[in-house]
Amino acid sequence: MDKAEKIKEVLTRGVENIYPSSAVLEKVLQSNKKLKMYWGIDPTGKLHVGHGVALNKLRQFQELGHEVIILIGDFTAMVGDPTGKSGARKPLTRKEVLRNAKDYKKLIAKVLNLKKTKFDYNSRWLAKMKLADVIELMSHFTASRLLERDMFQQRLKTGHEVFAHELLYPALVGYDCVALNVDLELGGNDQTFNMLTGRTLMKKMKDKEKFVLATKLLVDPSGKKMGKTEGNMVNLDDTPEEMYGKVMSWPDNLIVTGFEIATTVPMDQVQRVVAGLAANDNPKSYKMQLAQAIVTIYHGEKAARHAEQQFAQVFNEGLNPDDITEIKIKAKNIIDVLVETKLAASKSEARRLIAQGAIRVDQHKLEDDTFILDSVDKDGIVIQKGKRHFVKIVK
RNA sequence: GGGUCGGUACUCAAGCGGUCAACGAGGGCUGACUGUAAAUCAGCUGGCUUUACGCCUACGGGGGUUCGAGUCCCUCCCGGCCCA
Numbered sequence: 001m002d003k004a005e006k007i008k009e010v011l012t013r014g015v016e017n018i019y020p021s022s023a024v025l026e027k028v029l030q031s032n033k034k035l036k037m038y039w040g041i042d043p044t045g046k047l048h049v050g051h052g053v054a055l056n057k058l059r060q061f062q063e064l065g066h067e068v069i070i071l072i073g074d075f076t077a078m079v080g081d082p083t084g085k086s087g088a089r090k091p092l093t094r095k096e097v098l099r100n101a102k103d104y105k106k107l108i109a110k111v112l113n114l115k116k117t118k119f120d121y122n123s124r125w126l127a128k129m130k131l132a133d134v135i136e137l138m139s140h141f142t143a144s145r146l147l148e149r150d151m152f153q154q155r156l157k158t159g160h161e162v163f164a165h166e167l168l169y170p171a172l173v174g175y176d177c178v179a180l181n182v183d184l185e186l187g188g189n190d191q192t193f194n195m196l197t198g199r200t201l202m203k204k205m206k207d208k209e210k211f212v213l214a215t216k217l218l219v220d221p222s223g224k225k226m227g228k229t230e231g232n233m234v235n236l237d238d239t240p241e242e243m244y245g246k247v248m249s250w251p252d253n254l255i256v257t258g259f260e261i262a263t264t265v266p267m268d269q270v271q272r273v274v275a276g277l278a279a280n281d282n283p284k285s286y287k288m289q290l291a292q293a294i295v296t297i298y299h300g301e302k303a304a305r306h307a308e309q310q311f312a313q314v315f316n317e318g319l320n321p322d323d324i325t326e327i328k329i330k331a332k333n334i335i336d337v338l339v340e341t342k343l344a345a346s347k348s349e350a351r352r353l354i355a356q357g358a359i360r361v362d363q364h365k366l367e368d369d370t371f372i373l374d375s376v377d378k379d380g381i382v383i384q385k386g387k388r389h390f391v392k393i394v395k
Numbered sequence: 396g397g398g399u400c401g402g403u404a405c406u407c408a409a410g411c412g413g414u415c416a417a418c419g420a421g422g423g424c425u426g427a428c429u430g431u432a433a434a435u436c437a438g439c440u441g442g443c444u445u446u447a448c449g450c451c452u453a454c455g456g457g458g459g460u461u462c463g464a465g466u467c468c469c470u471c472c473c474g475g476c477c478c479a
Contacts, residue, residue, distance in 0.1 A: 156475095158407090159400095159401085159474090159475050159476075160474085160475080161473095161474055161475070245431065248430085248431060248432070249431060249432060249433085250432080250433085251432075251433045251434085252430095252432070252433060253433080254433095282430070283430080283432085283433095284430045284432075285430095287430085287432080288430095311431075314431080315430090315431040316430090316431085346441085346442065346443090347442085347443075347444090348441080348442060348443075349424085349439095349440085351446090352424090352425085352438095352439060352440080353424080353425070353439095355425095355438095355439085356424085356425045356426060356438070356439065357425075357426065358424080358425050358426075385424095385425090386424075386425065386426095387425095387431055388431065
């Protein structure tokens with residue numbers, strides 16, 4: 001790929017929108033100007049494939065020689081991105097944030113060149129702000145502008161409360177880019193509002209144009225949320241087998257988007273997938289390729305191949321996977337065993353699962369909930385719940 | 396500050412004195428069907444046990460009325476809307 005092609009890929013692949021426009025950004029990229037850009041993350045949860053999209057995009061920029069900063073929103077995490085109704089989320093301790101950040105770094109290293117990546121924390125400037133600074137910052141916004149955000153609108157419409165401090169959120173994350181003095185911000189399309197707030201602020205406070213690049217989200221082509229499959233969000237620290245399995249359970253219409261945003265598979269190859277699907281090829285084979293491509297990024301090729309082989313073994317042939325988590329337990333009664341192995345959350349649930357025929361012991365469906373596990377030999381006993389949860393009881 | 400409506404399980408949301416562990420929807424889990432799909436269909440979805448028209452815990456907090464309260468009353472806390 002030459003530079004022109006790379007620039008084109010940066011501007012189009014997995015991109016939902018560019019502000020002020022793709023054309024303007026293209027010009028800047030073609031000049032030899034080095035851009036300073038950042039991507040902000042909330043350190044409250046796990047990194048998942050949705051984040052992988054941004055990482056891939058950042059890597060492309062990095063390859064073109066631009067400067068990448070990853071901003072951990074440790075301070076804004078305390079405000080909480082306005083979701084849910086109670087706002088009762090407990091603030092993270094400094095320790096938790098640092099631990100999360102450390103985990104993030106490890107995962108981010110799979111995609112980005114860490115030597116060329118800076119990490120920063122927005123508490124560095126936000127924690128120091130005085131009330132006068134906050135007042136000055138807020139004076140750049142109108143109340144209605146802050147309330148425009150869809151989430152607020154929805155809550156107002158349905159009579160739910162919007163807390164005053166939540167209105168600060170877009171302003172604070174918007175201020176990050178001023179503090180960092182960047183040329184470009186990258187984020188998921190759901191962050192567009194916040195990113196544009198920052199763009200406005202940058203113009204007012206520094207008289208500088210900040211580009212905003214909003215990446216596509218992992219949704220099906222109709223724009224609908226993943227719905228049921230949301231539960232199959234792939235965390236970047238999932239084991240290869242989990243990751244592979246979760247991708248396989250995505251709906252078929254996510255395949256193409258998945259290739260585009262979550263992998264580095266060349267786009268002309270992705271086009272072939274599109275053609276294949278249009279020609280009624282079995283989507284399963286493409287989904288397997290996708291799963292393998294994604295697992296390869298985070299765990300390497302070997303692990304990906306193994307995950308695929310395990311997947312076939314368990315789901316096509318109905319056998320047990322090779323490596324099952326082994327647990328030593330005290331309980332003997334099957335109900336207690338299920339609870340102790342965490343396959344069931346409570347004894348009641350354990351009984352329900354058995355009644356529903358969800359529990360297998362060494363491949364045999366269990367119908368008796370008074371079953372006693374006594375003689376555990378050296379090979380152990382495999383307990384299966386549903387299709388994909390296995391635990392091996394060992395001595 | 397005044398008026399008014401409201402606070403129910405993971406979420407939304409019924410409920411108007413007993414038959415309420417609480418309708419319905421979403422989500423989750425399990426089963427069938429499959430390509431571990433998705434869609435669809437079915438069951439389950441507070442806990443405990445002797446699995447029973449059983450016991451305990453739950454309908455913002457506390458108190459009361461009643462044989463009996465998510466449901467009525469008092470009070471406190473919190474929110475929406477209107478007025479100031």
